[in-house]
Amino acid sequence: MLKRRHVLSSRDFSREEIDSVLKTAESLEPYARGRRAGWLEGKILALLFFEPSTRTRMSFETAMKRMGGSTINLGSSEASSISKGETLADTVRVMGSYADAIVIRHPKEGSARLAAEFSPVPVLNGGDGAGHHPTQTLLDLYTIKKESHLDDLSIALVGDLKYGRTVHSLAYALALYGAEITLVSPPSLRLPDQIISDLSRSGAKLVETSDLSEVVGDVDVLYVTRIQRERFPDLVEYSKVARSYRITPEFLERARSGLKIMHPLPRVDEISPAVDDTPHAVYFRQSFYGVPVRMALLKMLLEAGQE
Amino acid sequence: MDLQIRGGRVFMGKRVQVMDIWIKDGRIAALGGPHVADDHLDVAGLLVLPGAVDIHVHFRDPGQTHKEDWETGSLAAAAGGVTTVVDQPNTLPAVNDASAYRDKLITARRHSIVDFCLNGGPGNVQELLGEGAAAIGEIFTYEMGEERLRDLLFQVEDADGLPTIHAEDGWTIRRCEEGMRGQQDPDVHSRSRPPQAEEAAIAQALSLTQKRVHICHLSTSGGLELIRRAKKAGRAVTAEVAPHHLLLNRRDYRKQGTFLKVNPPLRSSSDNQALWDGLRRGDIEAMASDHAPHLPEEKRQEIWEAPSGLPGVETMLPLMLDAVRANRIPLDRAVDALSTAPARILGLKGKGEIAVGKDADLVLVDTRARSEVLAYRLHSRADWTPYQGRTAIFPRLTMVRGEVVFDGDMAVRPGYGQNLPGPGRSASRVREED
Numbered sequence: 001m002l003k004r005r006h007v008l009s010s011r012d013f014s015r016e017e018i019d020s021v022l023k024t025a026e027s028l029e030p031y032a033r034g035r036r037a038g039w040l041e042g043k044i045l046a047l048l049f050f051e052p053s054t055r056t057r058m059s060f061e062t063a064m065k066r067m068g069g070s071t072i073n074l075g076s077s078e079a080s081s082i083s084k085g086e087t088l089a090d091t092v093r094v095m096g097s098y099a100d101a102i103v104i105r106h107p108k109e110g111s112a113r114l115a116a117e118f119s120p121v122p123v124l125n126g127g128d129g130a131g132h133h134p135t136q137t138l139l140d141l142y143t144i145k146k147e148s149h150l151d152d153l154s155i156a157l158v159g160d161l162k163y164g165r166t167v168h169s170l171a172y173a174l175a176l177y178g179a180e181i182t183l184v185s186p187p188s189l190r191l192p193d194q195i196i197s198d199l200s201r202s203g204a205k206l207v208e209t210s211d212l213s214e215v216v217g218d219v220d221v222l223y224v225t226r227i228q229r230e231r232f233p234d235l236v237e238y239s240k241v242a243r244s245y246r247i248t249p250e251f252l253e254r255a256r257s258g259l260k261i262m263h264p265l266p267r268v269d270e271i272s273p274a275v276d277d278t279p280h281a282v283y284f285r286q287s288f289y290g291v292p293v294r295m296a297l298l299k300m301l302l303e304a305g306q307e
Numbered sequence: 308m309d310l311q312i313r314g315g316r317v318f319m320g321k322r323v324q325v326m327d328i329w330i331k332d333g334r335i336a337a338l339g340g341p342h343v344a345d346d347h348l349d350v351a352g353l354l355v356l357p358g359a360v361d362i363h364v365h366f367r368d369p370g371q372t373h374k375e376d377w378e379t380g381s382l383a384a385a386a387g388g389v390t391t392v393v394d395q396p397n398t399l400p401a402v403n404d405a406s407a408y409r410d411k412l413i414t415a416r417r418h419s420i421v422d423f424c425l426n427g428g429p430g431n432v433q434e435l436l437g438e439g440a441a442a443i444g445e446i447f448t449y450e451m452g453e454e455r456l457r458d459l460l461f462q463v464e465d466a467d468g469l470p471t472i473h474a475e476d477g478w479t480i481r482r483c484e485e486g487m488r489g490q491q492d493p494d495v496h497s498r499s500r501p502p503q504a505e506e507a508a509i510a511q512a513l514s515l516t517q518k519r520v521h522i523c524h525l526s527t528s529g530g531l532e533l534i535r536r537a538k539k540a541g542r543a544v545t546a547e548v549a550p551h552h553l554l555l556n557r558r559d560y561r562k563q564g565t566f567l568k569v570n571p572p573l574r575s576s577s578d579n580q581a582l583w584d585g586l587r588r589g590d591i592e593a594m595a596s597d598h599a600p601h602l603p604e605e606k607r608q609e610i611w612e613a614p615s616g617l618p619g620v621e622t623m624l625p626l627m628l629d630a631v632r633a634n635r636i637p638l639d640r641a642v643d644a645l646s647t648a649p650a651r652i653l654g655l656k657g658k659g660e661i662a663v664g665k666d667a668d669l670v671l672v673d674t675r676a677r678s679e680v681l682a683y684r685l686h687s688r689a690d691w692t693p694y695q696g697r698t699a700i701f702p703r704l705t706m707v708r709g710e711v712v713f714d715g716d717m718a719v720r721p722g723y724g725q726n727l728p729g730p731g732r733s734a735s736r737v738r739e740e741d
Contacts, residue, residue: 082482114510
């Protein structure tokens with residue numbers, strides 16, 4: 001069962017809580033695919049999106065509607081009513097009086113926790129700044145569980161490990177499962193030392209390298225993230241690095257047969273489209289899994305409120 | 308003893324009592340009791356307060372000395388009862404490394420008549436704190452992305468410094484500005500930088516670091532609420548409020564127009580009330596002027612062009628004393644907010660109160676001598692004031708380390724003011740230079 005009222009950061013979750021979310025998600029998968037359910041009939045979810053994020057918003061909407069609930073939207077254009085002078089606390093209080101739960105997405109870290117402080121109803125963080133994005137982490141874990149395995153996992157996190165918040169949260173969660181994590185990044189985009197020491201302390205086995213080809217034969221999962229051009233002083237350096245981390249069918253010849261490739265999407269050209277049709281590619285299913293995972297969270301939060 | 312301040316009504320230990328102050332080597336050597344002094348100053352009937360510590364001024368020197376310089380700025384400070392100022396690093400060039408810090412230090416030492424600290428900017432943090440910067444900031448949150456801000460706060464944390472935050476979120480501001488570009492009503496400045504920009508930036512700062520944070524010029528009731536809650540949750544967070552966010556609001560654009568453009572902008576009268584309440588209760592510990600002088604011809608431009616900032620170092624204490632007279636705030640809270648709390652926030656051990664061993668930084672006030680604020684009587688090069696015509700109680704005389712620095716005119720040579728290096732500077736450096 002979920003002990004908390006809000007979902008703000010995946011780091012608030014214990015392993016038991018994560019397991020129970022993933023288990024619920026699994027039982028909801030048929031409903032995520034279209035079987036009818038009415039558990040949340042009459043319930044309303046408010047979507048407070050201060051910055052656009054199609055994928056997160058639509059999968060929350062889908063999750064809610066698949067269970068018979070409905071959604072109201074503070075579309076990103078109306079979000080500019082912030083200029084009328086209302087405090088964020090008041091906006092959240094008002095939304096909380098309309099709806100049974102709130103999803104907030106905001107470009108600044110700390111906003112979701114702020115919203116939770118003032119909200120009379122559960123708040124789900126749909127991503128705040130470079131801070132937290134707990135539903136992404138949970139759906140990543142769910143994908144690993146479904147497509148590979150969480151116990152005795154060997155995973156490589158690839159790309160921008162310095163700034164990529166999804167990989168930070170995922171790494172912390174994987175540490176709870178004692179995963180063997182290989183960190184693959186260009187030297188300038190290494191995982192911050194503070195996080196590395198946190199992770200080793202909490203039980204993850206860590207290896208660091210900058211050479212992707214060295215690890216591809218040894219891991220169960222490759223988690224690929226985008227390397228952004230802005231991180232590099234010049235284009236030449238960027239192209240060199242980006243090329244060396246590009247996943248192609250040739251590159252995958254050395255991979256284990258069961259290797260799964262994940263990506264939080266959108267991808268640019270980190271993964272060649274030719275990989276899409278191989279059994280390794282799970283990134284599109286990964287984004288579908290966002291629906292059962294969000295359904296699980298909403299169901300657990302909203303039904304808990306009913307008793 | 309060098310000097311006896313005889314017969315004043317001295318504010319100490321949160322109350323006023325008639326007592327002699329005895330000064331030796333620039334410090335308060337004794338309070339009361341029979342001693343012998345070379346000289347004396349008869350101040351019977353006058354209120355004696357600790358000098359104000361203004362932890363937020365922009366003296367524009369180096370780089371924009373047509374707006375202000377260390378001599379005019381510090382003279383305005385002294386005339387307003389401010390005996391220590393903390394200059395912000397966004398001068399030209401910005402104080403982002405040791406060499407810029409040292410250059411400004413040379414100028415300030417040569418020209419300031421009050422004691423001072425220099426803050427460091429968002430540059431080489433370790434180096435700046437090592438040189439003696441009092442804090443890192445004000446950090447303009449709207450000028451940097453979240454990653455840059457996180458890196459910076461991490462560096463400050465690592466060097467054991469204090470970050471002082473100008474909390475306004477750039478993303479919110481840019482979004483609001485988009486649809487408002489054509490508007491010319493000065494109020495558009497407040498609407499384009501809404502309260503939520505401040506709230507988001509405060510929440511963000513409190514999330515990015517778990518260490519101590521100081522919030523500059525708090526301007527909204529929402530921001531105050533966040534700070535109250537953070538304190539309740541045990542966070543080490545302090546805040547200052549500027550006089551203009553207490554005394555002016557959006558209605559004042561009608562009379563003063565673009566002159567009142569300032570960041571964070573003027574808010575509503577309900578924010579004024581909330582901030583007074585926060586200041587009275589001590590949720591907002593300190594007052595700071597955010598003295599940011601610009602010339603009238605600069606301020607007179609259209610709203611999008613006019614530079615942001617209001618002068619205020621000289622009028623802060625006088626306006627507050629009048630607020631005390633009008634029962635808007637008790638004297639002990641006003642003195643705490645003007646002197647004691649700001650000194651404590653920046654760790655200025657010798658400053659901020661009247662007590663044995665502290666620097667003899669004193670302000671002598673005739674509380675019956677109410678007068679109008681008039682721009683031509685003020686000393687800032689800004690040459691205007693947003694408080695024209697308001698009543699205030701200006702000090703008779705201001706003293707820094709036992710020397711009269713202002714008694715109606717400048718009473719010491721420029722350069723009398725001393726630097727107060729922050730806690731970051733290593734002891735060996737202090738010995739070698741001072």
